[in-house]
Every structure is written in structure tokens, then in C-alpha cells.
Amino acid sequence: MSTRILLVVTNVDRYASDPSHPTGLWLSELTHAYDIFAEHGFEQTIASPTGGRSPLEPRSLKFPSYGRSARAWHGEPARMALLEDTASPERIDSADYDAIYFTGGHAVMFDFPGSEGLQRITREIFERGGVVGAVCHGYCGLLDTRLSDGSHLVSGRNLTGFSWREEVLAGVDGLVPYNVEELMKERGARYSKALLPFVSNTVVDGRLVTGQNPGSAKETATRVAELL
Numbered sequence: 001m002s003t004r005i006l007l008v009v010t011n012v013d014r015y016a017s018d019p020s021h022p023t024g025l026w027l028s029e030l031t032h033a034y035d036i037f038a039e040h041g042f043e044q045t046i047a048s049p050t051g052g053r054s055p056l057e058p059r060s061l062k063f064p065s066y067g068r069s070a071r072a073w074h075g076e077p078a079r080m081a082l083l084e085d086t087a088s089p090e091r092i093d094s095a096d097y098d099a100i101y102f103t104g105g106h107a108v109m110f111d112f113p114g115s116e117g118l119q120r121i122t123r124e125i126f127e128r129g130g131v132v133g134a135v136c137h138g139y140c141g142l143l144d145t146r147l148s149d150g151s152h153l154v155s156g157r158n159l160t161g162f163s164w165r166e167e168v169l170a171g172v173d174g175l176v177p178y179n180v181e182e183l184m185k186e187r188g189a190r191y192s193k194a195l196l197p198f199v200s201n202t203v204v205d206g207r208l209v210t211g212q213n214p215g216s217a218k219e220t221a222t223r224v225a226e227l228l
Helices: 027-039 068-074 077-082 116-127 136-142 164-169 180-186 214-227
Strands: 004-008 018-022 043-047 099-102 131-135 202-205 208-211
Touching: 004 027, 004 116, 027 043, 027 068, 027 131, 027 214, 068 077, 099 116, 099 136, 099 214, 116 131, 116 136, 131 136, 131 214, 136 180, 136 208, 136 214, 202 214, 208 214
Parallel strands: 004 043, 004 099, 099 131, 131 208
Antiparallel strands: 202 208
């Protein structure tokens, strides 16, 4: 059997704090991972908290994030169609997957943490010996995931993700619903970040692989592929 990966994207298209500000999936964080996993021959399924459409973050369609990988996906109708009909957690049997990989974009801050279905899938994959990966804001999907013993999956583990400093520099610190960096620390995670903002930084702790920002997407997916 081939290796199978579940890629998770958002369903949210607006900031709840200010609906006039659009948001969504940061496209390159999906496409870089998808390309790398495809090169390894892995089977991939795209899921989201509620299933159905995953909107795109407008800022991810601009330089410098809108590179060759994102442009190729955006220009391919068959690929874009994958984001119109993503699978819901209820349709997913975690036993079919060797890894779960959370993509980012500020939108995920609103719908990843509260998804009990995604928490279940993540817990089952991890406890069965699978790999859990997340890039940028994707680690919001790990905030409330608990293991069977009741402990947080991230407790005592080294990880990274979009930092508060990067939120400030991105000009959205007044729009985001919480400081995920601080919440991760409260859950016992050993959070770290690169010395400079927006540079590639990936942290591997056993079967947990996390990347700090959009620039970390390639490195993070590569490390997940290496573990698989």
C-alpha cells in the first residue's frame, strides 16, 4: 500500500472580528506540500473542518508568496476543483492515513481549533504511530487536541508556528482572535522561533513536524516526507 496523507485546509473566508477583511487558505502552504508529497508518490486527500469549499487568502496570491507552485495550482481547473469539494472529518477513516498535515492562513485560527473531528483524526493517527505536521497558522489545529490519556498532544513537545512578532509585522495583530504562540506555551509546548521573522524555520520533535511561516512550507513538507 502507498503512503497516504490527509491535508487540512480552512473553510473560513472572513475575519470574524471584521468581516470586511477577507482571508482563507494560504495557497502556497498547500501547494508546496502537495508537490513534494506527489514527488514521493504519496496519495493525498484534502479535508476541512466542515467539508466543501476552501476559499483562498487574497494576500497569498501576491508577490512574494505567489510563486511558481501556487501559480500552477491556481491556473489549473482540476486542481482548483479539489478546493471546491474537500472532505469533512466525518468522511475520514483515520486508519487510512499515515500522516495529517495542517496548512495555514489566518482563517484557520477561526475553524481549526474547534473541530472535534480533526482532533479525533489527529489523535488517532499520532497514537497509531503516524506523523503530524503543521505549517504557519496550521498549528492552531493542534491547540485543543488531546491524547487518550487526556494530555495535550503538544505538551512537552518542541514546535514552532507563526509568531506574535510576525502577526504584528503583518499588520493583523488587531484582527486575530488570540495569540496562538502564547496559547501553545500555556498548553505546555516548548515553542521556539527563528531569530529573524519570515525566514524558513522547521522544528521536528519525533513524529511532530512544524514550520513557522509560509517561507517554511517546503522545508516542513520535506521533513514530513523524510519521516514517512
